[in-house]
Amino acid sequence: MSLSPTLLTHLETRFQVVPTDIRPVRGGDIHQAFRLTGAGGRQWFVKTNTDAQASDMFRTEAQGLALLGASQCIRTPKIYGYGCTDDGHAYLLLEYVPPGYRNRLFWEQFGRGLANLHGNTSAVFGFAHDTFIGRLPQSNTRHDTWAAFYAEERLWPQMLLAREQGYFDSAAEQQLDRLCHNLAWRCPAEPPALTHGDLWSGNFLCDTDGLPVLIDPAAAFAHREMDLAMSRLFGGFDPAFYAAYSEAWPLENGFEQRVDIYQLYYLLVHVNLFGGGYADRVRGILEHFG
Numbered sequence: 001m002s003l004s005p006t007l008l009t010h011l012e013t014r015f016q017v018v019p020t021d022i023r024p025v026r027g028g029d030i031h032q033a034f035r036l037t038g039a040g041g042r043q044w045f046v047k048t049n050t051d052a053q054a055s056d057m058f059r060t061e062a063q064g065l066a067l068l069g070a071s072q073c074i075r076t077p078k079i080y081g082y083g084c085t086d087d088g089h090a091y092l093l094l095e096y097v098p099p100g101y102r103n104r105l106f107w108e109q110f111g112r113g114l115a116n117l118h119g120n121t122s123a124v125f126g127f128a129h130d131t132f133i134g135r136l137p138q139s140n141t142r143h144d145t146w147a148a149f150y151a152e153e154r155l156w157p158q159m160l161l162a163r164e165q166g167y168f169d170s171a172a173e174q175q176l177d178r179l180c181h182n183l184a185w186r187c188p189a190e191p192p193a194l195t196h197g198d199l200w201s202g203n204f205l206c207d208t209d210g211l212p213v214l215i216d217p218a219a220a221f222a223h224r225e226m227d228l229a230m231s232r233l234f235g236g237f238d239p240a241f242y243a244a245y246s247e248a249w250p251l252e253n254g255f256e257q258r259v260d261i262y263q264l265y266y267l268l269v270h271v272n273l274f275g276g277g278y279a280d281r282v283r284g285i286l287e288h289f290g
Contacts, residue, residue: 002022002091003032003046004036004087005089006087006089007046007048008022008129010089010091011046011091011093014081014083015202017038017044017079017080017117019037019044019281022034022035022036022120022227023035023151025045028177030049030057030134030135031047031049032050033045033047033048034045034046036096042216043095043098044080044093044094044095045093045094045096045276046091046092046093047091047092047094047203047235048089048090050089050090050091051090052114053132053135054162055082055083056058056093057092057135058091059082059089060090060129060132061082061092061132062082062184062214063078063129063219064131064197064219065079065214065215066079067219068145068194068196071194072267073114073117074113074114074117074212074213074214075151075211076094076214076215077096077213077215078094078095080093081093081094081145086214098208099205099208100211101206101210102206102210103210103216104209106210106212106241107238107241107244108240108243110212110244111241111242111244111245112244112245113212114196114199114227114241114245115245115248116248117193117195118193118195118224118227118249119193119249120193120194121192122191122192123192124142124143124144124192124221125143125149125150125155125220125221125222125223126140126141126143126145126192127140127222128140131218131220132218133198133218133259133269134269135273136171136269136272137210138153138154138197139222140153146189146190146192147184147224148182148235149182150216150222150223155179155264155266156176156264157221161272162268162271162279162282164177166273167279168238168283172282172283172286174290175289178289179261179264179286179289179290180228183261186261186289187225187258188252188254190223190224190252192222192223193221193222193223193224194221195219195220195221195222195223195224195225195226196214196217196218196219197218197226197230197253198217198218198230199231201218201235203215203216209282225251225258225259225262226265227236228242228255229259229266230262230266232265233263234262260288261285261289263285264282264285267285
C-alpha cells in the first residue's frame with residue numbers, strides 16, 4: 001500500500017504537506033490511510049479512496065467532525081482539508097493523533113463528555129445533509145418526532161436494501177412495520193441530541209493526555225440512546241464510561257429492555273455491509289418486538 005504520487009503532489013501544493021516519512025495506518029476496511037511525518041516531526045493523517053462516492057464520504061465526515069468538535073465536549077482531530085485530485089484520488093487530511101493510555105479517568109471523561117455532547121439539541125430530528133454509515137448512504141431528512149425519523153430514515157432504508165439482497169422475507173417486513181408503529185411508546189420522548197452515530201470501539205482514540213478523541217462520525221440529531229446502544233453492540237465499553245454518563249445525565253427507566261430496538265439499525269447495516277451472518281440477530285429482535 002502506497003500513497004498516490006499525484007495525491008502527494010496535491011497535498012504539498014495545497015496544504016504545504018512535505019513528508020519525509022510515509023507510513024500506512026491500518027484498522028479501517030473502506031479507505032487507505034497514512035501517517036505523514038514532515039520536518040521537525042510535524043504529523044498528518046490522510047485517508048484516501050478512488051471510489052465514486054469517496055469525495056462525498058470525506059466531505060460529510062469532515063462536516064460531522066467539525067460539528068462535534070465545535071461543541072467543545074469531546075475533542076476531534078483538526079481538519080486541514082478534503083477534496084479530490086484530477087485523477088480521482090479523494091482524500092481527507094486531518095491532524096494525526098498519537099495514541100495514549102486509556103485509564104479509568106479516560107473512561108470517566110469520555111462518559112461525561114458524551115452526555116454533554118448529547119445536550120446539544122435541535123428543533124427536529126435529522127441533519128442538514130445526508131451522511132454515510134460505513135460505505136452506505138444514510139438519509140437525514142428532518143422529522144418532528146423520533147419515531148418517524150427512526151422508522152423512515154434509519155430502519156426502513158436498511159430493511160429494504162437487505163430484502164433486495166435476499167436476506168429477509170415479507171414476514172420480517174411485517175414485523176418491522178409493527179415495531180415501527182410502536183416506537184413512539186417504546187422509546188422515551190426526549191429532545192433531538194447531537195450524536196456521533198457510529199460509536200463503537202474503532203471510532204474513538206485516546207490521545208497522549210489520556211483524553212478521548214472522536215473520529216469517523218455518522219453525525220445527526222437523533223435519540224441519545226442510539227450512541228449508548230451502539231457502544232454496547234460488540235462487548236461494550238469500560239463500566240466507568242457508563243457510570244459517568246449516567247451520573248451526568250441519567251437514562252429513563254427501561255433502557256435495558258429497549259437497547260435492542262436501537263441496535264436493530266446497526267445490525268441491519270452490518271447485514272448490508274458484511275452479509276447474512278448478522279441476519280439471525282435481526283430476526284430475533286423483530287420476533288421479540290414485532
